[in-house]
Amino acid sequence: MKINWGTGIVIAFICFISFIMYFIIKMNTDSKYDHDLVIEEYYQAELGFQEEIDKENNSNKLSENISWKKTEDGLLILFPENLDVQKITGTVYLYRTSNKKLDFEMPITLSENTLLIPENRLLNGRWNLKIDWQYKDTPYLYKKEIMY
Structure with a gap:
C-alpha cells in the first residue's frame, strides 16, 4: 500500500x-x-491588599521585627523581646505552594517571646510564612518565604 x-x-x-x-x-x-492556588478566593483577598501593606509598614517601623529559625524541635518564631507577650494576639499561617492540603494556621499563644511550630507539622521544602498579629490594638504583618 x-x-x-x-x-x-x-x-x-x-x-x-x-x-x-x-x-x-x-x-x-x-x-x-496538581497545582493549587495559594489562596482559594484570590480576588477577594486582593481587595484587602492595602490593609496588608499598612500592616507590613507598621511591622517595618518596629525597632526589632519578628524572626525565625529552624531547630531540632521545629520552626521557632521569635517575637520582639521589648514587647509584653500578654498583649500579643494573632494567627500564624503556613502555606505550602505545592500542596494546599499541607496548609495550616495556628493561633498565637505566648508565654515567652517564642512560638514553636512542631517539626511533625512541617515537611522539608518551601513554605510561605505569614504572621498576622496585633499588639495594643496596632495590627502588624510579617511575610516570608522560607525553606524548611
Missing part, C-alpha cells in the same frame, strides 16, 4: 493531536501534577 503526501499529512495531524491530548488528559487526571 502506497501512502500519498495528503494521507501522510492527515496521519501526522492525527498523531500530533493524539500526542497533545495524551498530555492534557495525563496532567488533568494525575494527582502528581
Whole structure:
C-alpha cells in the first residue's frame, strides 16, 4: 500500500493531536501534577491588599521585627523581646505552594517571646510564612518565604 503526501499529512495531524491530548488528559487526571492556588478566593483577598501593606509598614517601623529559625524541635518564631507577650494576639499561617492540603494556621499563644511550630507539622521544602498579629490594638504583618 502506497501512502500519498495528503494521507501522510492527515496521519501526522492525527498523531500530533493524539500526542497533545495524551498530555492534557495525563496532567488533568494525575494527582502528581496538581497545582493549587495559594489562596482559594484570590480576588477577594486582593481587595484587602492595602490593609496588608499598612500592616507590613507598621511591622517595618518596629525597632526589632519578628524572626525565625529552624531547630531540632521545629520552626521557632521569635517575637520582639521589648514587647509584653500578654498583649500579643494573632494567627500564624503556613502555606505550602505545592500542596494546599499541607496548609495550616495556628493561633498565637505566648508565654515567652517564642512560638514553636512542631517539626511533625512541617515537611522539608518551601513554605510561605505569614504572621498576622496585633499588639495594643496596632495590627502588624510579617511575610516570608522560607525553606524548611
